Amino acid sequence: MGFSSHGNLFFVLFMLCFYVWDIGSATDGITPSQSIKDSETIRSKDGNFTLGFFNHPNSTNRYVGIWWKSQSTVVWVANRNQPLNDSSGIITISEGGNLEVLNGQNQVVWSTIVSNTSSNTSAKLSDGGKLELMETTTGNSLWDNFQQPSNTLLPQMKISSNRTGRGEQITSWKSPSDPSLGSFSMGVVERLGGILEVFIWNETRPYWRSGPWNGGVFTGIDTMASAYRNGFVVEDGVEGNKEVYYKVKNESEFSIYTLNSQGQFEEIWWDDEKTEMEVSWTSQHSDCDVYGSCGSFTICNAQSQGTKDSPICSCLKGFEPRNKEEWDTQNWTSGCFRSTTLQCERAKDQNTSTDTKEDVFWELQMVKVPDFPEGSSVEPDICRSQCLANCSCVAYSHDDVIGCMSWTENLLDIQQLSNRGLSLYVRVAYTELEHGTTSAQAF
Ligand SMILES: *[C@@H]1O[C@H](CO)[C@@H](O)[C@H](O)[C@H]1NC(C)=O
Ligand SMILES: *[C@@H]1O[C@H](CO)[C@@H](O)[C@H](O)[C@H]1NC(C)=O
Ligand SMILES: *[C@@H]1O[C@H](CO)[C@@H](O)[C@H](O)[C@H]1NC(C)=O
Numbered sequence: 001m002g003f004s005s006h007g008n009l010f011f012v013l014f015m016l017c018f019y020v021w022d023i024g025s026a027t028d029g030i031t032p033s034q035s036i037k038d039s040e041t042i043r044s045k046d047g048n049f050t051l052g053f054f055n056h057p058n059s060t061n062r063y064v065g066i067w068w069k070s071q072s073t074v075v076w077v078a079n080r081n082q083p084l085n086d087s088s089g090i091i092t093i094s095e096g097g098n099l100e101v102l103n104g105q106n107q108v109v110w111s112t113i114v115s116n117t118s119s120n121t122s123a124k125l126s127d128g129g130k131l132e133l134m135e136t137t138t139g140n141s142l143w144d145n146f147q148q149p150s151n152t153l154l155p156q157m158k159i160s161s162n163r164t165g166r167g168e169q170i171t172s173w174k175s176p177s178d179p180s181l182g183s184f185s186m187g188v189v190e191r192l193g194g195i196l197e198v199f200i201w202n203e204t205r206p207y208w209r210s211g212p213w214n215g216g217v218f219t220g221i222d223t224m225a226s227a228y229r230n231g232f233v234v235e236d237g238v239e240g241n242k243e244v245y246y247k248v249k250n251e252s253e254f255s256i257y258t259l260n261s262q263g264q265f266e267e268i269w270w271d272d273e274k275t276e277m278e279v280s281w282t283s284q285h286s287d288c289d290v291y292g293s294c295g296s297f298t299i300c301n302a303q304s305q306g307t308k309d310s311p312i313c314s315c316l317k318g319f320e321p322r323n324k325e326e327w328d329t330q331n332w333t334s335g336c337f338r339s340t341t342l343q344c345e346r347a348k349d350q351n352t353s354t355d356t357k358e359d360v361f362w363e364l365q366m367v368k369v370p371d372f373p374e375g376s377s378v379e380p381d382i383c384r385s386q387c388l389a390n391c392s393c394v395a396y397s398h399d400d401v402i403g404c405m406s407w408t409e410n411l412l413d414i415q416q417l418s419n420r421g422l423s424l425y426v427r428v429a430y431t432e433l434e435h436g437t438t439s440a441q442a443f
């Protein structure tokens with residue numbers, strides 16, 4: 001009996017807490033007179049995004065963040081590198097009009113650092129997960145979290161290229177339980193001639209690349225079917241920078257993209273039936289997806305067995321392993337080198353060009369073309385003849401939208417794909433194709 005009444009009391013307390021909590025979360029805004037305490041949250045109108053304090057189950061550090069559907073899917077964090085060590089923090093509008101996170105000692109651990117006015121400002125969390133600071137009377141936007149993405153892209157959130165350096169990027173968490181800045185970041189790179197690629201870096205080293213954008217898809221990704229439903233878009237931004245973002249075409253297919261702490265870019269769906277998150281795509285399917293994993297002048301094929309007889313890495317035609325011993329132990333680091341002198345090189349050296357036949361191109365079909373393309377807008381036959389005429393051109397490719405791409409010096413990060421790839425034409429000596437090849441075609 002006593003036990004039961006305790007149970008009832010507990011239930012009443014629980015309902016009371018729930019009620020109080022619900023009042024705390026009923027609002028979608030923060031005003032100068034209405035701060036948010038650690039135990040409170042605000043929610044977007046549709047209820048899908050929540051702003052509040054959280055900590056990972058394995059850590060006591062408290063962060064201010066926005067989560068989608070469930071607290072296990074944090075999509076944005078304010079004080080990434082300044083965690084609070086207890087639950088005495090508040091989110092508030094400062095006298096200067098900034099949105100700020102204060103610790104128990106009233107020290108500012110995070111601020112929007114934009115407003116310095118006497119006019120009233122307020123903050124609002126909208127349905128798309130956008131947290132906006134605005135002038136209350138005019139509604140003018142002063143700041144929003146889409147300008148400071150964390151590790152996650154929401155629809156309309158942008159990453160961009162920057163001709164003078166790196167542009168807008170997202171950065172991974174340090175670990176699944178630590179939102180502080182990790183070692184992986186993702187951004188957009190513009191190669192010569194305006195060719196656009198998305199990159200993931202491990203600190204400063206490239207870790208993954210998308211392959212060139214062709215106006216509709218990234219030509220180096222064959223597995224991203226659902227992502228194309230949530231179509232990615234490239235647009236011109238400020239100062240000639242290119243911006244990349246995605247749109248949700250159908251609300252029932254809403255997904256988010258996260259760069260996880262292992263450097264994998266993941267598409268995440270909410271499964272309404274199981275009420276849990278599901279990773280529906282990842283950038284890392286095989287070792288071939290690691291940038292340059294086979295070294296120079298190689299092609300990586302994830303469909304091969306990965307055994308000694310069927311290695312994932314092979315040298316391009318006309319090339320041999322630079323270090324045979326290493327190569328045979330499946331250490332691909334050193335890559336391959338050209339083993340047959342090109343006619344154009346011989347002609348250059350000896351100034352006699354009549355004794356051997358002109359170089360030819362060996363076709364690789366359906367591949368992720370190498371990094372460092374140089375783009376130009378010429379027709380396919382001009383593309384080919386320009387490459388052939390210049391001995392430092394080692395390969396070319398042509399796509400109707402991208403136009404002509406050519407490569408000099410090194411060929412790095414070629415991968416065999418099953419769809420969406422391009423044809424790559426690699427310069428080889430005429431004799432390479434004389435020796436009867438089955439899969440390749442000479443042009
Ligand atoms: C917390 O850490 C333990 C041990 O390191 C690990 O097994 C567990 O999965 C972690 N929990 C979460 C939610 O990550
Ligand atoms: C929490 O941080 C504050 C100031 O940052 C410090 O004064 C306090 O001692 C810390 N508390 C604990 C339990 O670490
Ligand atoms: C705000 O403006 C005042 C006067 O213009 C200046 O003294 C103050 O340093 C400014 N504060 C910030 C945070 O920029």
Ligand SMILES: *[C@@H]1O[C@H](CO)[C@@H](O)[C@H](O)[C@H]1NC(C)=O
Pocket residue numbers: 118119120
């Ligand atoms: C700010 O809002 C408060 C309360 O609504 C009001 O009393 C005050 O006049 C406003 N200040 C300005 C500068 O608009």
Ligand SMILES: *[C@@H]1O[C@H](CO)[C@@H](O)[C@H](O)[C@H]1NC(C)=O
Pocket residue numbers: 162163164165166167168238239241
């Ligand atoms: C581009 O980079 C420069 C220098 O790193 C920086 O000053 C500028 O704000 C950047 N522009 C954009 C749009 O990111």
Ligand SMILES: *[C@@H]1O[C@H](CO)[C@@H](O)[C@H](O)[C@H]1NC(C)=O
Pocket residue numbers: 183202203262263
């Ligand atoms: C990232 O780089 C660090 C240090 O350079 C290295 O230890 C780590 O293995 C790299 N991570 C991956 C996934 O390659």
Ligand SMILES: *[C@@H]1O[C@H](CO)[C@@H](O)[C@H](O)[C@H]1NC(C)=O
Pocket residue numbers: 250251252253
């Ligand atoms: C949205 O997607 C769902 C499930 O894939 C489909 O049943 C529905 O017809 C789609 N709606 C529109 C407007 O395309």
Ligand SMILES: *[C@@H]1O[C@H](CO)[C@@H](O)[C@H](O)[C@H]1NC(C)=O
Pocket residue numbers: 046047048127128251252254272
């Ligand atoms: C919010 O969630 C509901 C229910 O899952 C869904 O119907 C709606 O489309 C979602 N909106 C967004 C923006 O995710």
Ligand SMILES: *[C@@H]1O[C@H](CO)[C@@H](O)[C@H](O)[C@H]1NC(C)=O
Pocket residue numbers: 326331332333334
């Ligand atoms: C692979 O080869 C490189 C270059 O010679 C060497 O530095 C590295 O230690 C080798 N890796 C392994 C796992 O043997």
Ligand SMILES: *[C@@H]1O[C@H](CO)[C@@H](O)[C@H](O)[C@H]1NC(C)=O
Pocket residue numbers: 351
């Ligand atoms: C090399 O070739 C050029 C152009 O074909 C020619 O003018 C020149 O006389 C040649 N030199 C020699 C040493 O054969």
Ligand SMILES: *[C@@H]1O[C@H](CO)[C@@H](O)[C@H](O)[C@H]1NC(C)=O
Pocket residue numbers: 390391392393408
């Ligand atoms: C050959 O290509 C290289 C690299 O693109 C370029 O620097 C050079 O000017 C070209 N040479 C000719 C003769 O076009």
